[in-house]
Amino acid sequence: MSVQQRAARRLKVALVQEQHQGDGAANQARILQHLEAAAAAGCQLVLLQELHQGPYFCQQECAAEFDRAESIPGPTTEGLARAAHQHGLVIVGSLFERRAAGLYHNTAVVLDADGRLAGCYRKMHIPDDPGYYEKYYFTPGDLGFRPVETVVGRLGVLVCWDQWFPEAARLMALAGAELLLYPTAIGWDPADTPQEQAHQREAWITVQRGHAIANGLPLLACNRVGFEAEASAPGGGSQFWGSSFVCGPQGELLAQAPQDAPALLMAEIDLDRSEDVRRSWPFLRDRRIDAYGDLGRRFCDSA
Amino acid sequence: MSVQQRAARRLKVALVQEQHQGDGAANQARILQHLEAAAAAGCQLVLLQELHQGPYFCQQECAAEFDRAESIPGPTTEGLARAAHQHGLVIVGSLFERRAAGLYHNTAVVLDADGRLAGCYRKMHIPDDPGYYEKYYFTPGDLGFRPVETVVGRLGVLVCWDQWFPEAARLMALAGAELLLYPTAIGWDPADTPQEQAHQREAWITVQRGHAIANGLPLLACNRVGFEAEASAPGGGSQFWGSSFVCGPQGELLAQAPQDAPALLMAEIDLDRSEDVRRSWPFLRDRRIDAYGDLGRRFCDSA
Numbered sequence: 001m002s003v004q005q006r007a008a009r010r011l012k013v014a015l016v017q018e019q020h021q022g023d024g025a026a027n028q029a030r031i032l033q034h035l036e037a038a039a040a041a042g043c044q045l046v047l048l049q050e051l052h053q054g055p056y057f058c059q060q061e062c063a064a065e066f067d068r069a070e071s072i073p074g075p076t077t078e079g080l081a082r083a084a085h086q087h088g089l090v091i092v093g094s095l096f097e098r099r100a101a102g103l104y105h106n107t108a109v110v111l112d113a114d115g116r117l118a119g120c121y122r123k124m125h126i127p128d129d130p131g132y133y134e135k136y137y138f139t140p141g142d143l144g145f146r147p148v149e150t151v152v153g154r155l156g157v158l159v160c161w162d163q164w165f166p167e168a169a170r171l172m173a174l175a176g177a178e179l180l181l182y183p184t185a186i187g188w189d190p191a192d193t194p195q196e197q198a199h200q201r202e203a204w205i206t207v208q209r210g211h212a213i214a215n216g217l218p219l220l221a222c223n224r225v226g227f228e229a230e231a232s233a234p235g236g237g238s239q240f241w242g243s244s245f246v247c248g249p250q251g252e253l254l255a256q257a258p259q260d261a262p263a264l265l266m267a268e269i270d271l272d273r274s275e276d277v278r279r280s281w282p283f284l285r286d287r288r289i290d291a292y293g294d295l296g297r298r299f300c301d302s303a
Numbered sequence: 304m305s306v307q308q309r310a311a312r313r314l315k316v317a318l319v320q321e322q323h324q325g326d327g328a329a330n331q332a333r334i335l336q337h338l339e340a341a342a343a344a345g346c347q348l349v350l351l352q353e354l355h356q357g358p359y360f361c362q363q364e365c366a367a368e369f370d371r372a373e374s375i376p377g378p379t380t381e382g383l384a385r386a387a388h389q390h391g392l393v394i395v396g397s398l399f400e401r402r403a404a405g406l407y408h409n410t411a412v413v414l415d416a417d418g419r420l421a422g423c424y425r426k427m428h429i430p431d432d433p434g435y436y437e438k439y440y441f442t443p444g445d446l447g448f449r450p451v452e453t454v455v456g457r458l459g460v461l462v463c464w465d466q467w468f469p470e471a472a473r474l475m476a477l478a479g480a481e482l483l484l485y486p487t488a489i490g491w492d493p494a495d496t497p498q499e500q501a502h503q504r505e506a507w508i509t510v511q512r513g514h515a516i517a518n519g520l521p522l523l524a525c526n527r528v529g530f531e532a533e534a535s536a537p538g539g540g541s542q543f544w545g546s547s548f549v550c551g552p553q554g555e556l557l558a559q560a561p562q563d564a565p566a567l568l569m570a571e572i573d574l575d576r577s578e579d580v581r582r583s584w585p586f587l588r589d590r591r592i593d594a595y596g597d598l599g600r601r602f603c604d605s606a
Contacts, residue, residue, distance in 0.1 A: 125589045144594055164586050166469030166517050167595050175603045199553045203516045206554045210513020213506045214469050250502045251509045283467050284602065286428045291447055292470050295598045299587065300478045 009271040011152055011179075013045045014038035017244040017263045019226030020055045027053055032083060034264045039087035041266060044113070045152050049224040049244075050094045050160050050185040051106070056238065057096075059230040061136040069098035077109050077117055085115030090150045092157055094183035096137070097122070106138040108157045108183055110148040119148030123159040124168060131189060131230065131238055134161070145171035153178040153271060156217070160184045163204070163221065167295065169211035173284075178271060180211060184223040187240035201241050201259065209251035216249045216278040218269045225262060249277040312574040314455055314482075316348045317341035320547040320566045322529030323358045330356055335386060337567045342390035344569060347416070348455050352527040352547075353397045353463050353488040354409070359541060360399075362533040364439040372401035380412050380420055388418030393453045395460055397486035399440070400425070409441040411460045411486055413451040422451030426462035427471060434492060434533065434541055437464070448474035456481040456574060459520070463487045466507070466524065470598065472514035476587075481574060483514060487526040490543035504544050504562065512554035519552045519581040521572045528565055552580040 016034040021027050031052060038046050051057075053076055057065045070076060076095045084091045090113050097107035097120075106123040122141030126134045145168060147154040156177025162168040163182045172180060186204060188197045205221075212219040225242035244257040246267035255267035278284065294300050319337040324330050334355060341349050354360075356379055360368045373379060379398045387394045393416050400410040400423075409426035425444030429437045448471060450457040459480025465471040466485045475483060489507060491500045508524075515522040528545035547560040549570035558570035581587065597603050 124591050124594060127589065129583070129585070140591065145597075161589070164517060164584065165590065166473065166513070167590065167598060170469065171595070171597055171603075174597055174600060199555050202555070203553045206509055207513045207516040210469070210510045210517070213510040214467060214513070250506045252502050252505070280432065281467065282432070286430065286464070287468065287470065287601070288427050288443065289599050289601055291427060292474070292599050294448075294474055294477055295470060296592050296595050297477060298590070298592055300474075 011045060011269045011271055012041070012043045013047065013220060013246060013267055013269060014041070014043040015047045015220060015222040015244045015246065015257065015265040016052070017049060017222060017225050017242050017257045017265060018052065019224065019240070019262055020228055024053050028079060035083045035087055035089060035091065037264055038266070039089055043089065043266060045090045045092070047092045047181050047220050047222045048094060048183060049222045050183040051096060052094055052183070052224070055228055056185045056224065056240070058134050058137055059131050059228070059238065060232050061133045065137065066104060069096040069104050072097050072107065072109060072120060073117060077111070080109065080111045081115040081117065084111035084113060088113045090152050090155075092155065092181050092183065094159060103139055104137060105141060106134065106159055108159050110150060110155055110157060112150045113152070118150050119146075121146075121148070121157040121159065123162060125161045125165050127161040131236070145175060147172055147175050147177040156180045158182050160186060163208050163211075166211060166214065169215055173215035173217055177217065178274065179269070180215070180217050180219040182208065182219070182221040184221055185240060186223055187238035190237065190239055197241075201243060205243065205245060209247050209253075212247050212249055213251040214283060216274050216281065216283065218246070218248050218271070218274065220246050225260065249274045314348060314572045314574055315344070315346045316350065316523060316549060316570055316572060317344070317346040318350045318523060318525040318547045318549065318560065318568040319355070320352060320525060320528050320545050320560045320568060321355065322527065322543070322565055323531055327356050331382060338386045338390055338392060338394065340567055341569070342392050346392065346569060348393045348395070350395045350484050350523050350525045351397060351486060352525045353486040354399060355397060355486070355527070358531055359488045359527065359543070361437050361440055362434050362531070362541065363535050364436045368440065369407060372399045372407050375400050375410065375412060375423060376420060380414070383412065383414045384418040384420065387414035387416060391416045393455050393458075395458065395484050395486065397462060406442055407440060408444060409437065409462055411462050413453060413458055413460060415453045416455070421453050422449075424449070424451070424460040424462065426465060428464045428468050430464040434539070448478060450475055450478050450480040459483045461485050463489060466511050466514070469514060469517065472518055476518035476520055480520065481577065482572070483518070483520050483522040485511065485522070485524040487524055488543060489526055490541035493538075493540065493542055504546055508546065508548060512550050512556075515550050515552055516554040517586060519577050519584065519586065521549070521551050521574070521577065523549050528563065552577045
């Protein structure tokens with residue numbers, strides 16, 4: 001690309017950090033308002049939080065919760081497609097996918113600015129710990145780490161728990177992603193100490209900024225916010241910590257949302273900066289692919 | 304391990320952040336003073352900066368600089384071995400290794416607390432950019448990513464440029480490392496803007512904290528400090544940014560040195576915290592090793 005051609009690839013993005021409103025219709029109304037506002041502000045790409053249509057239902061294992069799952073295409077993608085087309089926005093959403101009876105995924109969907117379903121990503125890394133019983137609900141993804149081509153670029157969409165795995169970000173980068181995007185639902189156990197809570201939140205931000213740096217890519221992480229009680233455990237629940245952010249390809253923070261309130265977080269990304277940063281720090285040039293074989297092992301003990 | 308047994312694995316560490324004193328003997332004298340002080344303060348493990356015996360000579364390509372290289376064992380390891388034995392310290396040093404005529408490495412050495420050479424690591428990822436012409440001097444390492452067993456634990460020793468590669472940290476973790484350690488020599492081009500300098504320094508800290516988080520391991524990074532002029536380019540040189548630090552397995556900063564002055568930086572690490580953190584965030588459990596094959600590729604285009 002010539003110097004002249006490399007002058008002006010700027011992208012205005014928005015992240016919708018919301019709290020669960022008690023029912024899906026109310027959530028959807030809020031999201032549609034945010035999409036309208038984002039478009040009015042000149043944004044071209046909007047990232048929604050994980051499972052934005054409803055509560056974070058994985059706080060317990062309950063067979064009735066599978067009723068929330070829907071097909072793709074289905075009501076959620078159709079609603080997002082209409083909004084994408086109406087506003088000329090690329091939208092990255094997240095839903096509970098029913099693929100077949102007994103086969104469900106945690107899936108991100110990408111609607112291109114013309115309303116077309118540009119692609120999907122099925123969450124590859126599935127957590128399971130108290131309050132986050134996702135292995136019960138979600139079959140691990142089988143689409144691999146493939147960016148989705150859109151009018152604003154090739155989107156490396158990953159989901160929540162993936163954000164702790166450098167492998168996921170790297171594979172998206174190697175597959176040509178120009179942005180990394182993480183719909184997220186992560187929060188504190190209210191029983192944790194304030195120090196532990198601070199460590200967790202800061203670790204969540206830091207590890208993702210690390211992916212941006214290691215891959216020379218901008219990164220968007222959109223988390224939910226607010227307290228959601230755990231029906232089966234009085235006093236229990238998750239305090240989702242918000243803190244959605246956008247950083248550039250050196251991990252530099254471009255925008256950050258509060259940890260305790262909804263926000264429509266907007267930022268402008270200079271997509272050409274990735275190439276400049278990668279020229280200064282050419283990590284892709286120097287990877288020792290001859291020596292990475294053990295990355296495919298569970299652990300390098302004798303077994 | 305029982306709860307009782309897991310009570311008290313604490314490790315006191317020290318990092319020697321120094322500026323080049325103009326000649327090797329002066330550098331060595333300073334290092335020996337620091338080692339004595341670290342031992343007197345109760346430290347059990349000391350990490351030195353990259354190529355601590357001399358200047359950072361890779362600012363230009365000059366055949367005479369190869370005269371600095373030495374064998375292992377050789378003068379530097381013998382000096383460190385004496386100090387290790389004298390003070391009962393595990394010492395991680397860094398030197399320019401002459402393996403054979405025309406075959407040189409950037410090698411970290413680990414002296415156990417009895418003075419024995421416990422192991423070596425040859426820098427795997429070799430940079431090359433203006434002011435850091437390392438590909439001219441250093442053959443890429445061929446020892447792989449193997450921790451070194453010592454009386455204070457299994458040390459995952461890596462070197463400088465390796466710190467930008469999540470693969471290196473992960474492979475050390477998979478091989479059983481209990482700590483990640485990075486002797487480093489990284490600085491600013493004085494021609495860069497203050498904002499760019501701030502981005503670089505913060506990225507350097509952030510990406511390494513990210514490795515600590517992703518692997519649930521404490522991490523030590525020891526950088527040199529001070530300005531070293533580039534003989535062949537008046538006004539040019541590197542302003543090494545110090546900022547050596549120690550963080551815990553959630554990336555939480557335990558100690559940090561200034562960016563503009565030498566320091567003997569000490570910190571106490573709770574080695575048992577790694578297991579607690581990994582139980583909360585069991586990333587090793589959930590790695591998708593079935594889907595990581597492309598990590599062994601240069602790039603996932605059609606070629």
